[in-house]
Amino acid sequence: MGVVELISFVLMTAGGFCVFVGGVGVLRMPDLYTRMHAASVTDTAGLFLVATGLMLHAGWSLPLFKLVAILVFLLVTSPTAAYALANAAMLSGHPPAGVRDETVPSAGRDGETP
Amino acid sequence: MEFLALYNYWVFAVLLLIGLYAVVAKVNLVKRLIGLSIFQGAVFLLYISMDKVEGGTAPIFQTADGAGVFSNPLPQVLILTAIVVGIATTALGLAVVVRIREEYGTVEEDVIEDMDADS
Amino acid sequence: MxxxxxxxxxxxxxxxxxxxVRSTNLFAAVMLSGIFSLLMAVNFFLLDAADVALTEAAVGAGVATVLFLSALALTAEHEQVRPGGAALQWLPLVVAFATGGLLIYATFQNPVIGDPNAPVHQHVAPWYLENTPELIDIPNVVTAVLGSFRGFDTLGEVFVVFTAGIGVLSILGLRHTLVEMTSAEIDARQRSLRHHLIPRVVGRGMVPFxxxxxxxxxxxxxxxxxxxxQAGAIAAAAIILYSLLEGDDRGRALVPEWLLQIMVASGALLFGGVGVVCMLLGGSFLDYSVLAEVPSEGQHLGLLLIELGVGITVSGVLLTVFHAFARRASR
Structure with a gap:
C-alpha cells in the first residue's frame, strides 16, 4: 500500500468518525438547535474528509473532478439547509431549550415575513 | 453469511407487509398514498434484487466488444420506467385527494363515509 | 463487505x-418517505442498477416529496387522532402479516441473490447483452433495451405519464381567472422563500448547475x-426549486403554461413520430436502423430523438402537476 493510499484511508476513517460523532450528538443533545448544530458541523467536516480521501484514492481521473464538484456543491448547500431548518423552527415557534419564552423574538430577523 | 443470501427478499416481503397495512388500516387518504408508495418501493426492490449477478457490474460496457460480467439489464429497464409512471399515478391520486378535501372539508375516510350516509 | x-x-x-406508518404527523411522514427513497436509491446502486438509482433519487427523493408537501398544504398536516385510533388495527394487521408470511415462505424457493444460474438470467437478457455491441453499438445496455429493443414498451410508459398529466389537469382545473393581487399580497400568500435571503441566493446559484x-x-x-x-425529472426539479424560492408566479413566468402544454404533447408526439418515420422509410415501427445509411448510426439517431421526447414529456408533466397543486395553494 502506497503512502497516498494510506493517507486516503486515514482521511476517510477520520471522516467516518466525524459523522459518527454527529450521529451521537443528534441523539444526546437536549433540543433542536443544539442537535442541528451537532449534525451540520460534523457533517461538513466529515464530508470534507471523506471526499478528500476519495479524491486521493481516485488519482488524476474524471472521478476526481466529479468529486470536486460534489464537494463544492455540498459545502455550499448543507450549511444553507441547516440555516433554513433552524430558521423554519424559529418561525414556527420552537424556542431554544433553557431560554425563557419572553426573551425569544417572535420571528427570526432575516426570515421575518411582512 | 449463507443465511443472509435471501435477505433482500425478506426485506421485500416486510416492506410489502408494511405498505399493505398502511393502505388497508389508515383512514387518512394522504397516508394511504404514502403507504402505496412504500408498497411500490417493495416491488421495485424485488425486481432489482433479481438483477444482481455475483461479480458483475452495472450493464455499461467498458470495452467496445462488451466483454465482462454484467448484471441483468432487463429488470432495470422495467423498474426505471415504473418509477416515473409511479410518481405520475401518485400525483393523480393526490389530485383526487385535494378535490375530495375541497368538497368534503376533510381527508379522513370514515368522516367522509358518515357525511355520505347522512346526505 | x-x-x-x-x-x-x-x-x-x-x-x-x-x-x-407510525407517525401521525403527515409532514414528518413525507420527510421520512424522502429518506426512504434515498435509501432505496443507495440499495439499487449496491445491486448494480445505476440507472434506476439515479431515477429513484431524482423522482422519489426530489419530485415526490415536493408533490406530497404541496398536497399537504391543501389538505391537513396531521392525521386526525381518534379515541383508541392510534392503536394497531387487528384485522388489517392479520391480513398484512398473512401476506408477508406467505411471501417469506415463498422466498425459500428463490435462487440466492447474485446466482448467475437463476432462471431470470437465462433468457432474453443474455441475448440483449450479446447483441447490443453489434446492433446498437452503445455502451449502456439499459438505454439500448429501453429505447430500442423494448421501445414499444417505453412508448406506452410515456403515454401513461402523459395521460396522468392530463388527468391531474382535468381534476384540478386547466385554467382559472387569477384575482389581481398586489405584490405584497402575493408575497404573503405564496409562502415562498422570497424573504429568506440565504436560501434564495444559494438556491438561485444552484438552478443553472x-x-x-x-x-x-x-x-x-x-x-x-x-x-x-432521469433528465426530465432533474430538469423539472430545477424549475420547481426556482418556483419554491421565487414564488409560483415567477416560476410560471419562467416556463409559461402554454409552453408546458406544448412540451407535454410534443415529447410524446416526437417519440411516436420517430416510429412512424421509421415505417415510412420502409422499416417496422420504432426500428431505427433505417434512419441512416449505417444501421447502428440510425439506432444512435433514433435513440437520441426518442430520449429527447421522453425527457421533454416527463419534465413537462412533472412541472404541470407541480403548478396545478401550487396554483391551488395560492388561490
Whole structure:
C-alpha cells in the first residue's frame, strides 16, 4: 500500500468518525438547535474528509473532478439547509431549550415575513 | 453469511407487509398514498434484487466488444420506467385527494363515509 | 463487505418504513418517505442498477416529496387522532402479516441473490447483452433495451405519464381567472422563500448547475447512467426549486403554461413520430436502423430523438402537476 493510499484511508476513517460523532450528538443533545448544530458541523467536516480521501484514492481521473464538484456543491448547500431548518423552527415557534419564552423574538430577523 | 443470501427478499416481503397495512388500516387518504408508495418501493426492490449477478457490474460496457460480467439489464429497464409512471399515478391520486378535501372539508375516510350516509 | 453494507441499508429501510406508518404527523411522514427513497436509491446502486438509482433519487427523493408537501398544504398536516385510533388495527394487521408470511415462505424457493444460474438470467437478457455491441453499438445496455429493443414498451410508459398529466389537469382545473393581487399580497400568500435571503441566493446559484446536469444526463445517457426519464425529472426539479424560492408566479413566468402544454404533447408526439418515420422509410415501427445509411448510426439517431421526447414529456408533466397543486395553494 502506497503512502497516498494510506493517507486516503486515514482521511476517510477520520471522516467516518466525524459523522459518527454527529450521529451521537443528534441523539444526546437536549433540543433542536443544539442537535442541528451537532449534525451540520460534523457533517461538513466529515464530508470534507471523506471526499478528500476519495479524491486521493481516485488519482488524476474524471472521478476526481466529479468529486470536486460534489464537494463544492455540498459545502455550499448543507450549511444553507441547516440555516433554513433552524430558521423554519424559529418561525414556527420552537424556542431554544433553557431560554425563557419572553426573551425569544417572535420571528427570526432575516426570515421575518411582512 | 449463507443465511443472509435471501435477505433482500425478506426485506421485500416486510416492506410489502408494511405498505399493505398502511393502505388497508389508515383512514387518512394522504397516508394511504404514502403507504402505496412504500408498497411500490417493495416491488421495485424485488425486481432489482433479481438483477444482481455475483461479480458483475452495472450493464455499461467498458470495452467496445462488451466483454465482462454484467448484471441483468432487463429488470432495470422495467423498474426505471415504473418509477416515473409511479410518481405520475401518485400525483393523480393526490389530485383526487385535494378535490375530495375541497368538497368534503376533510381527508379522513370514515368522516367522509358518515357525511355520505347522512346526505 | 458489500453484503454487510447492503444488510445494514435494507434494515434501515424497514425501520424508516415503520416510522412512516407510525407517525401521525403527515409532514414528518413525507420527510421520512424522502429518506426512504434515498435509501432505496443507495440499495439499487449496491445491486448494480445505476440507472434506476439515479431515477429513484431524482423522482422519489426530489419530485415526490415536493408533490406530497404541496398536497399537504391543501389538505391537513396531521392525521386526525381518534379515541383508541392510534392503536394497531387487528384485522388489517392479520391480513398484512398473512401476506408477508406467505411471501417469506415463498422466498425459500428463490435462487440466492447474485446466482448467475437463476432462471431470470437465462433468457432474453443474455441475448440483449450479446447483441447490443453489434446492433446498437452503445455502451449502456439499459438505454439500448429501453429505447430500442423494448421501445414499444417505453412508448406506452410515456403515454401513461402523459395521460396522468392530463388527468391531474382535468381534476384540478386547466385554467382559472387569477384575482389581481398586489405584490405584497402575493408575497404573503405564496409562502415562498422570497424573504429568506440565504436560501434564495444559494438556491438561485444552484438552478443553472442542476439544469446543466440534466442536459448531461440527457445527452450522455447512451454512455453512462442516464437518459430521458432521469433528465426530465432533474430538469423539472430545477424549475420547481426556482418556483419554491421565487414564488409560483415567477416560476410560471419562467416556463409559461402554454409552453408546458406544448412540451407535454410534443415529447410524446416526437417519440411516436420517430416510429412512424421509421415505417415510412420502409422499416417496422420504432426500428431505427433505417434512419441512416449505417444501421447502428440510425439506432444512435433514433435513440437520441426518442430520449429527447421522453425527457421533454416527463419534465413537462412533472412541472404541470407541480403548478396545478401550487396554483391551488395560492388561490
Amino acid at each position: 458489500t453484503l454487510v453494507f447492503g444488510v445494514f441499508l435494507l434494515t434501515l429501510l424497514v425501520i424508516v418504513a415503520v416510522a412512516i 442542476i439544469l446543466l446536469f440534466a442536459l448531461y444526463v440527457q445527452f450522455h445517457g447512451e454512455y453512462s447512467p442516464g437518459g430521458g426519464f
